[in-house]
Amino acid sequence: MKREVQRREPLSFVNPNKALVVEQLDKLLAEWRAWLKVVEDLPDSPEYNPDTxxxxxxxxxxxxxxxxTLREKTLVFLASNFEGYDFLxxxxxxxxxxxxxxxKREIVPGWIHRLETLQACIEYARVPDGYWKSRGKQLVESMAGxxxxKAAELAATALKGG
Incomplete structure (x- = not known):
């Protein structure tokens, strides 16, 4: 029996500033990794009572x-910068x-895994049309005059991704 592959929403940037989003993702991942180091060695709280x-x-x-707070910060980051991240x-x-x-030492590795997965997929995420229109406007403005x-050289550089 052939298994049906479910189509999912593509990963897309909501925020057109891809460089800033990647930078924020790196900082957030570093924060989770630092948090893991803290929670791995937490002593038992004095308020813990195994009976209650x-x-x-x-x-x-x-x-x-x-x-x-870190979990909610991460969820806000995802929702503010991406669409189609449900696969995480x-x-x-x-x-x-x-x-x-x-x-928490059992929970935190899952969050790190999610963010590492996002980091691995980010280069394939779609960039919003507004970003490309903005880049096109910058190109036209740089070619004016x-x-x-020189205009052909600028256009060639832009088309090559420069």
């Missing part, structure tokens, strides 16, 4: 809040996209 608390309380309420969450629980009773040879 879930295991996540071992991380301490302040660290749980820090994690929640295809095999994960529904929002908040993690099992919130597990220790130049001779045909």
């Amino acid at each position: 608390c879930t295991e996540v309380i071992k991380d301490g309420r302040d660290n749980i809040r820090k994690h929640d 969450f295809a095999n994960w629980p529904t929002p908040p996209h993690e099992y919130n009773l597990a220790r 130049t001779g045909p040879e």
Whole structure:
């Protein structure tokens, strides 16, 4: 029996400033990696009582809040800069996209994996038409007032991606 491949929405930039988005993604990924180093070695919180608390309380309420903030920051970043990023969450629980009773050292690697996957796919993401129109306008403005040879040289450079 032939398996049907489900078509998915292509990954696209919402923010036309691709360089800035990539820079922000790199910073966010570095923040998650630093957070992993913190949560890997968290001692058990003094407020943890195995008779009354879930295991996540071992991380301490302040660290749980820090994690929640970083998770929400990441979700806002994704929604503000991309469309079609749902594939990053295809095999994960529904929002908040993690099992919130597990220790953070078990959760954080999943977020790092998502961002590394996005980083690997980003070069294939579509850039919005507005970006290309803006680049076209810049090209026309740079060619205005130049001779045909210089204009052709500028156009050739732009077409080559320069």
